[in-house]
Amino acid sequence: MWCLRPAVGHRSRRNLAAVITGDISGKSFDAQVQSVGPFTTGDSGKSGNDSGVATSGYPVIVTTTEPVPGDWIGKDVRMVITLSEASSNSLVVPETALSSRSKGTDYVTVSEGKS
Numbered sequence: 001m002w003c004l005r006p007a008v009g010h011r012s013r014r015n016l017a018a019v020i021t022g023d024i025s026g027k028s029f030d031a032q033v034q035s036v037g038p039f040t041t042g043d044s045g046k047s048g049n050d051s052g053v054a055t056s057g058y059p060v061i062v063t064t065t066e067p068v069p070g071d072w073i074g075k076d077v078r079m080v081i082t083l084s085e086a087s088s089n090s091l092v093v094p095e096t097a098l099s100s101r102s103k104g105t106d107y108v109t110v111s112e113g114k115s
């Protein structure tokens with residue numbers, strides 16, 4: 001079980017594509033998000049991790065397309081979850097840069113010129 005940071009947890013949902021990579025081996029496995037649990041506060045044992053390390057975040061359960069080696073149990077891995085993709089050029093900004101209109105649309109103000 002891995003945990004997403006709070007900033008992205010509320011946007012998470014099932015069936016998102018993921019890639020899990022071993023920190024030491026560098027070998028990668030394709031995966032898919034099966035569920036995202038409610039935010040945990042980091043109390044050891046309550047977040048679902050068995051490592052004894054307190055971790056705050058959203059618990060994420062994924063399945064891999066092929067079996068992960070048994071020696072990965074208890075080891076550090078890196079997981080990248082693709083939340084969305086754009087098929088053309090995109091402006092990527094932090095969520096804090098977004099503003100909302102009363103009709104529910106979001107916008108970003110772009111300033112050009114001298115600062």
